[in-house]
Amino acid sequence: xxxxxxxxxxxxxxxxxxxxxxxxxxxxxxxxxxxxxxxxxxxxxxxxxxxxxxxxxxxxxxxxxxxxxxxxxxxxxxxxxxxxxxxxxxxxxxxxxxxxxxxxxxxxxxxxxxxxxxxxxxxxxxxxxxxxxxxxxxxxxxxxxxxxxxxxxxxxxxxxxxxxxxxxxxxxxxxxxxxxxxxxxxxxxxxxxxxxxxxxxxxxxxxxxxxxxxxxxxxxxxxxxxxxxxxxxxxxxxxxxxxxxxxxxxxxxxxxxxxxxxxxxxxxxxxxxxxxxxxxxxxxxxxxxxxxxxxxxxxxxxxxxxxxxxxxxxxxxxxxxxxxxxxxxxxxxxxxxxxxxxxxxxxxxxxxxxxxxxxxxxxxxxxxxxxxxxxxxxxxxxxxxxxxxxx
Numbered sequence: 001x002x003x004x005x006x007x008x009x010x011x012x013x014x015x016x017x018x019x020x021x022x023x024x025x026x027x028x029x030x031x032x033x034x035x036x037x038x039x040x041x042x043x044x045x046x047x048x049x050x051x052x053x054x055x056x057x058x059x060x061x062x063x064x065x066x067x068x069x070x071x072x073x074x075x076x077x078x079x080x081x082x083x084x085x086x087x088x089x090x091x092x093x094x095x096x097x098x099x100x101x102x103x104x105x106x107x108x109x110x111x112x113x114x115x116x117x118x119x120x121x122x123x124x125x126x127x128x129x130x131x132x133x134x135x136x137x138x139x140x141x142x143x144x145x146x147x148x149x150x151x152x153x154x155x156x157x158x159x160x161x162x163x164x165x166x167x168x169x170x171x172x173x174x175x176x177x178x179x180x181x182x183x184x185x186x187x188x189x190x191x192x193x194x195x196x197x198x199x200x201x202x203x204x205x206x207x208x209x210x211x212x213x214x215x216x217x218x219x220x221x222x223x224x225x226x227x228x229x230x231x232x233x234x235x236x237x238x239x240x241x242x243x244x245x246x247x248x249x250x251x252x253x254x255x256x257x258x259x260x261x262x263x264x265x266x267x268x269x270x271x272x273x274x275x276x277x278x279x280x281x282x283x284x285x286x287x288x289x290x291x292x293x294x295x296x297x298x299x300x301x302x303x304x305x306x307x308x309x310x311x312x313x314x315x316x317x318x319x320x321x322x323x324x325x326x327x328x329x330x331x332x333x334x335x336x337x338x339x340x341x342x343x344x345x346x347x348x349x350x351x352x353x354x355x356x357x358x359x360x361x362x363x364x365x366x367x368x369x370x371x372x373x374x375x376x377x378x379x380x381x382x383x384x385x386x387x388x389x390x391x
Contacts (some may be wrong), residue, residue, distance in 0.1 A: 121156035121191050123259055127372035127383040128162065128198070128334045131169025131234065133178065135376055139384040150178070152185035152193070159186065160258065162334035163198020163265035168232030168377045172204075173240040180248060197252040197285065198265040198334065202301040203228050205249055205289065208241055215298040224298065232377075250289045253282045254304075255326060261387055262328035266335040267310050267371070269318050270303035271326075278326050307336045316366040323368070330368055332387070337375035338362040361385055 124143060129136050140146045147153040161179055166172025179195055186193040206224030214221045255264045255271055255278050264271060275281040288296050309318045310331070319331050338358050358381045362371040370389065374381035 121154070121158055123158045123261075123387045124160070125261075125263065125332055125372055125385055125387060126159065126161045127374055127385075128164040128337075128376065129169070129175050129382060130164055130200070130232070130377050131166055131172035131175060131237070132376050132382060133169075133171040133174040135382040136175060136178065139382045143384050143386070145384070146182070152182050152189055152191070154186070154189075154191060156190040157186070158191055158258070159193040160256070160263055161193075161195040162263065162332070162372055163196045163252075164200040164334060164373075165195075165198070166204050166237050167200045167228070167234065170234070170236075172234060172237040173245065176245050176248070180244075194256075195252055196256065196263060196265050197249070197254045197304075199301060199305045200231070201249045201252065202297065202304060203231060204233070204237070204241070205246060206294070206297050206301060207233060208238065208246060209292065210294045210297070213294050215294050217298065218302070222298070224294070224301075227301075251286060254285050255281050257326060257328045259387065260329040261370075262323060262326055262331045264322075264331065264333050266304050266306065267308060267331075267333045267369070268304065268306040268335075269309050269321055270306055271322070273303060276325060281326075308341075310365040310369045311336075311341055315364070316368055319365045319368040330370055331365075332370045332372060334371075334373045336371060337373045337378060337380065338371050339375050339378060339380065341371055358383075361389065363389070 124145065126136070126139075137146065137150055141148070143154075145152070145154040145157060145159060159182070165175045165179065169175075179193065182193040183195075203224065207228035210224045212223045212225045214223060254274075255262065257263070257278060271281050274284040285300065288300050309315065310333075322331055323329065338361075341362055341364065358374040361383060363369070364371065372383050372385065374383040376382040
């Protein structure tokens with residue numbers, strides 16, 4: 001095992017600050033404000049994913065930005081209204097955290113290993129993408145899964161995305177389009193590319209279907225539209241969202257088991273509320289989305305937004321409960337960024353000297369859980385990893 005480590009500048013104390021909507025860098029065409037750059041700052045001070053891929057033409061008018069409402073610390077879940085709805089779990093600095101010595105981060109190989117004994121191709125998983133299309137293309141290319149043109153190049157390999165394709169980053173619809181295309185190309189090559197339902201898919205579906213329809217949040221009135229905006233919803237994603245995207249997202253499975261790995265998006269035991277088998281969970285969630293009831297969909301979103309069930313005291317027992325119910329030897333999940341699982345924080349400035357360094361997946365809960373969200377929205381790493389992990 002390789003002992004995990006987090007680095008920061010020598011002699012510096014960790015910097016903790018409260019993020020606002022202005023802190024989340026998105027391109028100007030999304031019509032949401034971005035942090036002002038210090039005068040004289042060199043272009044390299046802006047991380048690549050923060051730069052506008054479609055700058056306005058010279059002389060073109062740019063719509064003025066209006067002040068944005070405050071946002072709770074990212075990546076905790078935003079609160080609608082003055083009270084915290086039941087099921088929301090904002091990341092608080094005083095939450096219990098595991099000690100670094102109890103955790104590992106595993107370096108991953110750059111080249112695919114041979115196929116399994118039964119003839120199936122190697123198995124890969126992808127953590128939360130959140131609209132960072134360029135970073136996704138680079139990470140898939142590094143693992144040899146796509147070629148320089150972005151086409152499937154991995155033959156009969158198996159690729160699973162763990163959900164959360166949109167929000168916070170600049171091109172969520174582009175990410176969905178890529179995954180849908182790779183699914184067809186992989187199938188034609190004898191492999192497959194599949195995806196799981198994340199809480200942000202539920203959020204985007206709800207914002208499109210129900211907009212400002214009030215729902216019972218458990219702590220007063222809320223709406224999907226407000227929650228989507230507070231949690232990084234991008235105007236350009238909504239404008240480009242088509243029926244084919246909605247239908248694809250609505251049919252995604254929530255839980256699967258592959259080669260002894262129980263794959264799911266959220267680090268929560270709330271999946272058990274929806275069935276005692278994997279098939280039951282997936283059928284129940286699909287049925288909820290088909291019924292199109294705003295309150296029922298909100299309750300599903302609320303439950304799958306919970307996090308940290310495997311992190312603290314009793315975490316390994318929570319993982320064992322899921323494995324006993326659904327099968328598998330390890331849970332593999334996204335949803336909670338590794339820097340937050342480790343009790344570290346990053347910045348939105350892309351400053352490597354003070355941000356967390358994520359080298360690979362985070363193995364914890366007595367080795368029973370693997371976290372895959374490297375914190376790409378925090379200038380971290382978008383993880384594409386081959387399973388099983390080898391120490």
